Amino acid sequence: MKVNGSLHAPPLDPRRLLSDHLRHDLGLTGTHVGCEHGVCGCCTVLLDGEPVRSCLMLAVQAEGHEVSTVEGLAAAGAPLHPVQQAFHECQGLQCGFCTPGFLMSVVGLLAQHPDPTPEQVEEAIAGNLCRCTGYASIRRAVHRAAELSGK
Amino acid sequence: MKPPRFEYHAPSTVEEACELLGSLEDAKVLAGGQSLIPLLNFRLAQPAHLVDINRLPGLDAIYERDGGVAVQALARQAAVEDSEVAAHVCPLLTAAVRLVAHRVIRNRGTVCGSIAHADPASELPAVLLALGGHVIGRSARGDRIIDAGDLFKGVFETALAADELLVEAWFPASSGAFAIVEESRRHGDFALAGAVRASGRLALFGVAPTPVLADPANPGRGLQPSGDLEATPEFRLHLVRVLTERVFAA
Ligand SMILES: Cc1cc2nc3c(=O)[nH]c(=O)nc-3n(C[C@H](O)[C@H](O)[C@H](O)COP(=O)(O)OP(=O)(O)OC[C@H]3O[C@@H](n4cnc5c(N)ncnc54)[C@H](O)[C@@H]3O)c2cc1C
Ligand code: FES
Numbered sequence: 001m002k003v004n005g006s007l008h009a010p011p012l013d014p015r016r017l018l019s020d021h022l023r024h025d026l027g028l029t030g031t032h033v034g035c036e037h038g039v040c041g042c043c044t045v046l047l048d049g050e051p052v053r054s055c056l057m058l059a060v061q062a063e064g065h066e067v068s069t070v071e072g073l074a075a076a077g078a079p080l081h082p083v084q085q086a087f088h089e090c091q092g093l094q095c096g097f098c099t100p101g102f103l104m105s106v107v108g109l110l111a112q113h114p115d116p117t118p119e120q121v122e123e124a125i126a127g128n129l130c131r132c133t134g135y136a137s138i139r140r141a142v143h144r145a146a147e148l149s150g151k
Numbered sequence: 152m153k154p155p156r157f158e159y160h161a162p163s164t165v166e167e168a169c170e171l172l173g174s175l176e177d178a179k180v181l182a183g184g185q186s187l188i189p190l191l192n193f194r195l196a197q198p199a200h201l202v203d204i205n206r207l208p209g210l211d212a213i214y215e216r217d218g219g220v221a222v223q224a225l226a227r228q229a230a231v232e233d234s235e236v237a238a239h240v241c242p243l244l245t246a247a248v249r250l251v252a253h254r255v256i257r258n259r260g261t262v263c264g265s266i267a268h269a270d271p272a273s274e275l276p277a278v279l280l281a282l283g284g285h286v287i288g289r290s291a292r293g294d295r296i297i298d299a300g301d302l303f304k305g306v307f308e309t310a311l312a313a314d315e316l317l318v319e320a321w322f323p324a325s326s327g328a329f330a331i332v333e334e335s336r337r338h339g340d341f342a343l344a345g346a347v348r349a350s351g352r353l354a355l356f357g358v359a360p361t362p363v364l365a366d367p368a369n370p371g372r373g374l375q376p377s378g379d380l381e382a383t384p385e386f387r388l389h390l391v392r393v394l395t396e397r398v399f400a401a
C-alpha cells in the first residue's frame with residue numbers, strides 16, 4: 001500500500017486496524033484514535049482521495065490503495081497546506097485532538113465541492129466531534145480554506 | 152478494543168466467495184465494514200472467518216432494471232447518493248441514503264450491507280419494504296430472489312442463508328408521492344423512529360424488531376416499541392403518529 005506517497009508492506013496480522021497500523025507500525029501518530037466505532041471522526045484519512053474512518057478498516061484492506069494522512073498534507077518546514085493554514089488563521093482548534101480528522105474530512109469536502117455552501121460545510125463536518133471549539137471557528141476555517149485553496 | 156482473532160479471506164471472484172461461504176464454518180461477509188468492524192472492535196461479533204468481498208470485480212453497478220433501480224453489493228452508499236440513475240428512477244432511495252450516517256461513513260458503507268445487516272432502526276430496509284423491492288441471494292446452489300416482505304426476520308436477522316451472498320438489491324421506481332422522515336437525537340445518528348411513504352404505502356422503522364408495513368390511518372396499531380435511554384415506548388408511539396402525519400402531508 002502507498003502511504004503519503006511511499007510504498008509499505010501491509011501488516012501480517014489481518015486484525016490490525018488501519019488506524020493502529022498507521023500509528024504503531026508506521027509511526028504516523030498524527031492520525032488520532034478516539035472511539036473505534038466510527039463516531040468521533042478523529043481517525044479520518046483519505047483512501048484513494050476519499051475520506052474514510054481508519055478505525056473501521058483492516059490495514060490489509062488498504063493493500064493496492066493509496067492512503068493519505070495528516071502528515072502528508074505538508075512536509076516538515078514547508079508552508080502549511082491551505083486547509084491547515086485556514087484552521088491556524090481562524091483558530092479552528094484548541095487542544096487539537098480532533099484536528100487531524102477535521103483536516104482530512106475538509107480536504108475531502110473541498111475536492112468534491114471547491115466552493116461549498118454553508119449546508120455542505122455543515123454536512124461534511126457533522127461526522128467529526130470537537131469537545132473544545134464549539135464548531136463556530138471550525139465552520140469559519142472551512143470557508144477560509146475554500147478561499148485559500150481557490151487562490 | 153481490538154478485533155478478535157479471525158481468518159481473513161479475500162476472494163477475487165464471486166464464485167470463489169460463494170464457495171468459501173458454503174464451505175467455511177462461522178464465516179461473515181465483510182463489505183463496507185461500517186457496521187461489522189465496530190462489532191469486531193467491541194467483540195460483539197467473533198466470527199471464525201471473514202470473507203472480504205471488496206476485491207470482487209464488477210459488483211459495484213447501479214443500473215436501471217425492470218422499471219426500478221438495481222444496486223449491486225459493492226455500490227457504496229455515497230455512490231448511490233450521487234447516482235443520476237437512482238435520483239431519476241427512485242428519488243426516495245436518494246433521499247433515504249442521505250439520512251444514513253455521515254458522508255465519510257457512506258464513502259465505505261454499502262446499500263446491500265445496510266440491508267443484510269437489518270438494523271431495526273436503519274432507513275434502507277424500510278425503504279425496500281415500503282417500495283416492495285427484493286434482493287438477490289447467490290450461493291453455490293444458485294440465485295434466488297427474496298421479496299422485501301419475506302426478508303426481514305428479526306433484529307439483525309434476515310432470510311439470507313449463511314452461504315448466501317446478497318449480490319443485488321432492487322428498488323422499484325418511486326413513481327407517486329414519497330417521503331422519508333425520522334427523528335434522531337443528533338444528526339447522523341440512528342433514528343429513534345422513522346416513517347417512509349411510497350404512494351399509499353407506509354413503512355416504519357425503529358419501532359419493532361424489523362421494519363414494518365403499517366396502516367396510514369392507524370399506524371401505531373399492534374406496535375410494541377421497546378424503550379431505552381433515548382426514548383420510552385410511549386414516546387416512540389407518539390413519534391409514529393407525528394411522523395406518519397408528516398410523510399402524508401409531504
Ligand atoms: C457512526 C455511524 C453511524 C451510522 N448511522 C447509520 C444510520 O443512521 N442509518 C443506517 O442505516 N446505518 C447507519 N450506520 C451503519 C452503516 O450504514 C453501515 O454501512 C451499514 O449498516 C452496513 O453496511 P456495510 O457495507 O458497512 O456492511 P458491513 O459492516 O461490512 O456488514 C454488515 C453486516 O452485513 C453483512 N453483509 C454485508 N454485505 C453483505 C452481502 N453483500 N451479502 C451478505 N451479507 C452481507 C455482514 O456480514 C455483516 O453481518 C452507521 C454507522 C456508523 C459507523
Ligand atoms: S476513532 Fe475512528 S471514528 Fe472515532
Ligand code: FES
Binds near residue numbers: 095
Ligand atoms: S480542539 Fe479539542 S477536541 Fe477539537
